[in-house]
Amino acid sequence: MGKLLYSVTMSLDGFIAGPDGDMSWLTEHLGPNPVVDDLIGDIGALLVGNRTYGGDDPHRGDPEKEGKAFGGGWDGPQFVLTHRPPSRPVPGVTFAGDLATAVAESRAAAGDKYVNVLGADVARQCVEAGELDEVLTIVVGVLLGDGVRLFDRPGGANVRLERIRVDELPHATNLWFRVG
Template sequence: MAKMLYSVTMSLDGFIAGPGGDMSWLAEHLGPNPTVDDLLPQVGSLLVGNRSFGGDDPYRDTEHEGEAFGGGWSGPQFVLTHNPPADPVPGVTFVTDLDTAITASKAAAGGKYVNVIGADVARQCLAAGALDEVLVCVAPVMLGDGVRLFDHPGGTNVKLERLGVTQVPQATNLWFRVL
């Protein structure tokens, strides 16, 4: 059965995107990362939030603009949205409810990971009890404002078990299992 993994690069102060969803900060922190490189062949599908799907691209103005993981991965993508576009997007399925999105993305992933992209969809998967693991690549930068890794107004306590810690020049990778 496919596992749901929320993977993301985060600033040291807890932001995955800058103000207004700005992802330009991320470009200088992308580079060889064996943890991510080893993960990509294990990803069978993506479950992406609509804000992430239509948002800022850290690969903007490069040959890999618009490609998942900068062209390092390809496969079925599912976008969770209340407003699917009128025109189809090749390789992308738009889904309007979380349960259908989880079921479809897991089926498409086979026995591999469903990689969850987007803070809000990850929070929804966590609340539904569907999120299995979290991989955070902590970049050596502080943004001061933006989209938080995990935002739950009123707070909550999510217990995690550390599976691994690795360091590369541009990040410290923290991998957890959701308990």
């Protein structure tokens, strides 16, 4: 079964989205990243939180990229963790009401590839359930000052991470960890 990987781009002050989930800040930081380009081919399924699924899109206004995973660079099965699924089916998207079902179904769909976790809350839930295997954080040089934190777990215990690799790019730094 595939590993669960939380991949995300983060501001230097620890935010992955601006206030109210605003993703517009991200657009100018989506420069070339060979690690991400390689990773996209290794993703077999997405496990997405409901707020992320229905939230802001950094490609808003671009008809060729808006609403598409990785701006259209990836296509495959998506699993959305939600207690409020839409009344009509969405092609290629499965809505799951509990984490265990969402993880099991996304792992099965991914085969031996990664399940890419998108969304801070679903990533936190995966950590708490002992399901998250790796974290790839792409740190970019901007300070947002407010918004959605990379990982917010008030009162939570430390989560040990083992560094797998670090890549310094002109516009970002990739930090890849194994959850220990």
